[in-house]
Amino acid sequence: MVRSPVSSTILLALALMLILEGLFPFVWPDRWRQSFRKITEMSTGQIRFFGLSALALGLILLLLAEL
Known part of the structure; x- marks a missing residue:
C-alpha cells in the first residue's frame, strides 16, 4: 500500500x-x-475557552514547525 506524504503525516x-x-x-x-x-464541574463557557486556547496553541505550534 502506497501512502501519500499527507496521509502519513496525519x-x-x-x-x-x-x-x-x-x-x-x-x-x-x-x-x-x-x-x-474538575473539568466536568466547569461551565460550558470555561470548557469552550479551554478548547479554543488549545486549538490556538496547536495552530501556533503547527505554524512554527512549518517555518
Whole structure:
C-alpha cells in the first residue's frame, strides 16, 4: 500500500495524540481522575475557552514547525 506524504503525516499526528492522551491516565490515574472531575464541574463557557486556547496553541505550534 502506497501512502501519500499527507496521509502519513496525519496518521503520525493521530498516533502521537493517542500516545499523549493515553500517557496521563496510565502514569497518573488518580491525578487524571481528579482533573477530569474538575473539568466536568466547569461551565460550558470555561470548557469552550479551554478548547479554543488549545486549538490556538496547536495552530501556533503547527505554524512554527512549518517555518
